[in-house]
Amino acid sequence: MLDTLRCEACSSDAVALTHEAQTALLASLADWEIVVEADIPRLRKLYTFKNFKLAWAFANRIAALAEEEFHHPTIVLEWGKVHVEWWSHSLKGLHKNDFICAAKSDQLLDE
Template identity: 45%
Template sequence: MSDLAQQSCEACKSDAPTLSDAEINAMKPDVPEWEVKEIDGEKRLSRRFKFKNFAEALAFTQTVGDLAEDADHHPAILTEYGKVTVDWWTHKIGGLHKNDFVMAAKTDKAYT
């Protein structure tokens, strides 16, 4: 696992640039299970996590929510029976920032 999970999110201003495709490609190997997708013109990191039942999925959702609150960086989370889909992106800049990769790595660590 990369050291991204040990890093903290940095303050991000609304005029901060989104990551370039080259920067995304350089960081992607650190979170290999995550997919880069685009919704409404904004790139996001997305991953679906699988669980035995709804209770486990709900507990993981709470764990990710706690990580998000601690970092003051919040994802979109869809909790279903046996699965949780998490999307990280930086709302303030309308795309991906290093913080999203940090939080994806922290989410992976919470899953293991």
Template identity: 40%
Template sequence: MSELASKKCVPCKGGVPPLKGEALQALQKQVEGWDVVEEHHLFKTFKFSDFRTALDFVNRVGEVAETEGHHPVITLTWGKAEIKIYTHKINGLTESDFILAAKIDTLNK
């Protein structure tokens, strides 16, 4: 388990700037396969052998999201789940987004 995956998401109260530049790059190195898109959100596609397996994964992601109080955008199609993560309150990325990404990765091992 990565160091990030062992941390807890912290609710954002707003009023803080989103992470940019080197801060994003340093955190991205800790979440393999996640793309930082336009310094705004994280994105990753998870592929599965069928719909049921993808659905089970999405349900596990939902459980983690509820536990952490941090909710991604999830798109589910046959054999695929796409996850988009960002902090809605500041319309950008915080460390909590990377923590959630790391926790989601542990579900797909």
């Protein structure tokens, strides 16, 4: 269901999701985890592929999604692997947008 939603622009009074809200939304995602780095919670997932070219193509689809949603993750490309982290930089935490983009990232595997 999250993959059918669009990201919303974060207003100046937007706040990060509570731990309870994060946990509830995380339950709807497969194989994503919440990690804390520099005191900032982030959604993280490792995707694996048969070779570099497939991983590269997937990383490009994630980049296109980021531009379409105007919400930009960390993308790390390795041979056969793509690490993706979504979080809301301006909020220094997680927003519903991060969970929407995580769900949409998973949909890109089918392309």
